[in-house]
Amino acid sequence: MLAKTILIRLLSTAVTLFGVAVVVFTLIRVAPGNPISMMLPPGATQEDIANLNALYGFDKSLPEQFVIWLGGVLHGDFGTSITLRRPVSELVLGRLPATLELSVMALTIAVALGGFVAVIGARKRGTATEVGLDLTSGAVLSIPDFLWGLVFVLLFGVLWPILSISGRIDPRIDFDFTTNFYLIEGVLRGRFDVVGSTLSHMLMPAMSLALPLAAMIAQLLKQNLKEVLVQDYTTLARVRGFSETSVILREALRNAALPTIALIGVQFTFLIGGTVIVERLFAYEGLGNMAIDAVINRDLPLVQGIVLLFAALFTVINLLVDLSYTFLNPRLRNG
Amino acid sequence: MTAKTQLTRRGFIGTSAALTALIATGAPVLAQSTDSLTIAYNIPVQSWDPTTGPAAVNPALQSVYLAVFDRYVNQAPDLSFGPGLLLDWGFNDDKTKITMTVREGVKWHNGDDFTPEDVVWSLTRAANPETGNPMQFVWSKIGNFTVDGNVITADVIDFEPALFKWMAFLTAFILPKNYYEQVGSEGFEKAPIGTGPYMVDAFEQGAYVRLKAFDGYWGDAPDFKSVTIKFVTDAASRVAEIESGNADITSNIPYEEYDRLIAKDGLSGKAVPVTDIGMIFLNDIDVMMDKNVRLAAHHAIDKQLIIDRLLRGYGVPLSTLEAPGYAAYDDSIVVDYDPELSKELLAASGYSTDNPVTFTIQTTRGFKPKDYEMIQAIVGMWRKVGIEAEIEVYEIAKHYELRATDTLAPAAFYNWGNSIGDPSTSTGFSMFGPSPHAVWDTPDLIEKIGPLFVEPDEEKRIADYKAVSRYIAEEGYVIPLLQYVMPVVFNSAIDVETYSSGDLLPQAATKA
Numbered sequence: 001m002l003a004k005t006i007l008i009r010l011l012s013t014a015v016t017l018f019g020v021a022v023v024v025f026t027l028i029r030v031a032p033g034n035p036i037s038m039m040l041p042p043g044a045t046q047e048d049i050a051n052l053n054a055l056y057g058f059d060k061s062l063p064e065q066f067v068i069w070l071g072g073v074l075h076g077d078f079g080t081s082i083t084l085r086r087p088v089s090e091l092v093l094g095r096l097p098a099t100l101e102l103s104v105m106a107l108t109i110a111v112a113l114g115g116f117v118a119v120i121g122a123r124k125r126g127t128a129t130e131v132g133l134d135l136t137s138g139a140v141l142s143i144p145d146f147l148w149g150l151v152f153v154l155l156f157g158v159l160w161p162i163l164s165i166s167g168r169i170d171p172r173i174d175f176d177f178t179t180n181f182y183l184i185e186g187v188l189r190g191r192f193d194v195v196g197s198t199l200s201h202m203l204m205p206a207m208s209l210a211l212p213l214a215a216m217i218a219q220l221l222k223q224n225l226k227e228v229l230v231q232d233y234t235t236l237a238r239v240r241g242f243s244e245t246s247v248i249l250r251e252a253l254r255n256a257a258l259p260t261i262a263l264i265g266v267q268f269t270f271l272i273g274g275t276v277i278v279e280r281l282f283a284y285e286g287l288g289n290m291a292i293d294a295v296i297n298r299d300l301p302l303v304q305g306i307v308l309l310f311a312a313l314f315t316v317i318n319l320l321v322d323l324s325y326t327f328l329n330p331r332l333r334n335g
Numbered sequence: 336m337t338a339k340t341q342l343t344r345r346g347f348i349g350t351s352a353a354l355t356a357l358i359a360t361g362a363p364v365l366a367q368s369t370d371s372l373t374i375a376y377n378i379p380v381q382s383w384d385p386t387t388g389p390a391a392v393n394p395a396l397q398s399v400y401l402a403v404f405d406r407y408v409n410q411a412p413d414l415s416f417g418p419g420l421l422l423d424w425g426f427n428d429d430k431t432k433i434t435m436t437v438r439e440g441v442k443w444h445n446g447d448d449f450t451p452e453d454v455v456w457s458l459t460r461a462a463n464p465e466t467g468n469p470m471q472f473v474w475s476k477i478g479n480f481t482v483d484g485n486v487i488t489a490d491v492i493d494f495e496p497a498l499f500k501w502m503a504f505l506t507a508f509i510l511p512k513n514y515y516e517q518v519g520s521e522g523f524e525k526a527p528i529g530t531g532p533y534m535v536d537a538f539e540q541g542a543y544v545r546l547k548a549f550d551g552y553w554g555d556a557p558d559f560k561s562v563t564i565k566f567v568t569d570a571a572s573r574v575a576e577i578e579s580g581n582a583d584i585t586s587n588i589p590y591e592e593y594d595r596l597i598a599k600d601g602l603s604g605k606a607v608p609v610t611d612i613g614m615i616f617l618n619d620i621d622v623m624m625d626k627n628v629r630l631a632a633h634h635a636i637d638k639q640l641i642i643d644r645l646l647r648g649y650g651v652p653l654s655t656l657e658a659p660g661y662a663a664y665d666d667s668i669v670v671d672y673d674p675e676l677s678k679e680l681l682a683a684s685g686y687s688t689d690n691p692v693t694f695t696i697q698t699t700r701g702f703k704p705k706d707y708e709m710i711q712a713i714v715g716m717w718r719k720v721g722i723e724a725e726i727e728v729y730e731i732a733k734h735y736e737l738r739a740t741d742t743l744a745p746a747a748f749y750n751w752g753n754s755i756g757d758p759s760t761s762t763g764f765s766m767f768g769p770s771p772h773a774v775w776d777t778p779d780l781i782e783k784i785g786p787l788f789v790e791p792d793e794e795k796r797i798a799d800y801k802a803v804s805r806y807i808a809e810e811g812y813v814i815p816l817l818q819y820v821m822p823v824v825f826n827s828a829i830d831v832e833t834y835s836s837g838d839l840l841p842q843a844a845t846k847a
Contacts, residue, residue, distance in 0.1 A: 033732020037739040037771075038389060040469065044771055048472050049739070051464045083381045083389050084540065085524060094540075153575045161579040166375070166567045171543040283567045285541040293379065293541070293568075297389060298732050 079301035114217025265321025404529035629811030
């Protein structure tokens with residue numbers, strides 16, 4: 001049953017990706033601005049424009065360009081970036097680890113912080129503490145991630161400069177990475193200077209991305225916990241002598257967490273989307289930062305590669321969330 | 336039986352302390368080391384081949400390229416030209432040949448000797464359309480090179496009066512023939528070498544480049560042995576970098592931040608006019624065919640007020656597309672702010688504040704400092720004399736496309752850079768109809784500018800360009816607004832020599 005579900009989802013993912021490829025390819029070509037007109041120096045003639053168009057393959061019709069591009073994609077060749085002059089696949093896969101590490105770090109912070117606040121809120125339900133936490137969550141949620149970024153830059157970059165403002169690692173550190181997962185590789189190879197520097201660069205952007213999601217998790221999970229905490233089995237646990245905190249952590253949390261997991265899955269894709277602006281603010285060399293440069297420079301092959309990768313990422317995440325939800329929910333698992 | 340992990344208070348405090356200590360090891364180490372320099376730069380290096388692709392014609396990237404590579408001809412901070420890897424150069428009397436003398440004793444970063452063959456190979460490669468040099472149309476005007484000792488002679492295929500000025504401009508870098516042929520374009524991207532004062536030590540695409548001083552450099556040794564250029568595209572983050580001490584130098588920040596930062600202890604600044612001007616293109620369509628409307632639009636703009644109020648005084652008002660310091664700048668050409676004259680001109684064409692002339696003006700928003708706000712102010716000034724303009728905001732990419740296809744609105748804001756200060760690269764290409772960059776295409780101007788692209792008499796060429804500038808001002812074919820000022824903020828422990836071309840060179844930073 002589960003295998004059939006996965007197969008169907010994988011097939012629908014392939015169809016989705018093809019649709020995305022068609023839409024992206026068409027949209028970015030009909031959108032205003034083309035890379036050739038952006039690189040024309042003073043004095044260029046119409047002949048020069050024609051030469052450059054031919055050089056980059058823009059002299060062919062749109063369907064012809066699409067067929068050539070799709071043929072390449074099916075063979076793993078996503079073309080060459082116009083501005084960076086390197087294979088698109090190499091560029092986007094090179095940046096993907098940075099965005100993944102940042103997103104997972106943000107998600108971890110959001111879950112930890114949101115979960116902690118939810119438990120405290122549920123524990124102190126009906127008191128001024130709960131009201132205070134609700135108000136704080138509402139305020140945190142109303143501020144967008146990039147604004148949090150500016151606040152953190154001011155607080156921890158300028159006024160109390162304990163974290164690094166821009167980049168992903170201190171440029172003075174010599175470390176020959178075999179993967180681009182700086183944090184993971186630093187840990188595995190015991191290079192704690194790399195780990196420390198990576199964390200110092202990652203914390204502010206990760207916190208910026210995490211705070212709004214943490215507020216959402218806190219609100220939803222607390223509400224679910226409150227509903228579960230009036231169920232008979234939690235009363236029974238109290239009668240058996242468990243403290244209120246133990247009741248929440250041992251008995252209520254698992255059942256209350258299911259709707260939150262669905263929320264996290266959906267919001268994680270939004271969180272990855274949010275990396276575009278936040279990475280730019282912190283000059284963090286991930287996919288989002290690269291996407292902005294690619295769009296500004298009308299680097300069409302690179303834009304296509306990045307969007308396609310994002311689309312693939314989103315569909316895979318959604319698939320995993322659905323599967324985990326099925327796995328965690330006994331009614332769905334056996335239904 | 337299930338094992339349960341209990342997080343105790345002691346464990347929690349211990350874990351937190353360890354994590355804090357770990358992050359502390361990565362806490363930012365402030366710049367200001369005696370031999371190293373950190374620059375927060377506003378645009379990332381996209382490619383290490385400074386002669387091909389879009390990066391090669393991006394003026395903002397030239398500073399980084401100039402740290403690693405050398406040009407044929409050098410350009411001084413005041414835009415004057417001097418020996419680079421060429422010691423001298425020139426045309427013969429009938430302009431059919433050029434001669435270039437190549438500097439001797441120069442080394443590439445890998446220790447190889449720099450030779451005249453490198454120069455010939457670089458020029459030949461630049462002229463080949465298949466290599467993707469966007470300035471190929473310039474380099475293809477010479478060919479048939481011969482080398483005799485350190486002297487290179489070539490035939491002039493098409494005479495280009497500004498050829499040797501182009502040799503100090505975009506894509507005019509000399510690359511190593513043997514090394515490039517050995518490693519190929521991909522190898523060169525991964526390990527670029529030049530003859531410049533710095534070698535590429537480490538490069539992280541989109542993040543930073545770390546440079547180290549080249550001991551074998553033919554010129555003066557730079558003051559700083561190690562330079563880190565961090566690519567920080569967001570202006571607020573660049574401000575934070577310099578304010579926190581994480582960077583020694585930064586530039587291209589908002590003027591209000593510049594004023595605030597240089598008032599702080601430990602920071603200094605320089606704000607210099609650069610070869611970049613703000614202007615309004617007029618298109619030869621609709622109401623712009625009426626000379627009275629064009630001139631009225633120009634006379635109605637109080638440029639100094641815009642500079643004072645919006646740019647905090649950082650700017651130089653202009654009446655022509657030639658700025659002070661350019662070869663064909665003529666300070667006697669002035670289009671005064673005169674709103675009463677604007678009203679008279681409009682009245683002569685039947686327009687007034689009650690019956691305004693209407694058109695669309697296009698502008699970017701945030702591409703240049705206060706671009707949109709400037710156009711808003713101008714539209715307000717126009718309204719007072721009888722011009723009702725509707726603002727249309729577009730992306731810069733759309734501007735380029737519309738301009739190349741000559742489909743801009745009757746008025747369109749833009750900025751025009753001209754690092755070599757030659758009139759052909761400002762008035763020439765921006766106002767010569769057949770150029771894809773020109774917007775005004777009337778035959779009178781084409782007839783006046785066309786011959787100047789091949790005028791062999793330099794004095795006459797410059798004088799004629801001045802006459803063309805005067806003619807354009809009298810006819811109102813374009814509205815030049817101002818020359819931009821580039822703010823540079825730096826640690827007070829160092830000094831930075833600023834370049835009118837807008838270059839920010841690490842080798843121009845010295846210990847104060």
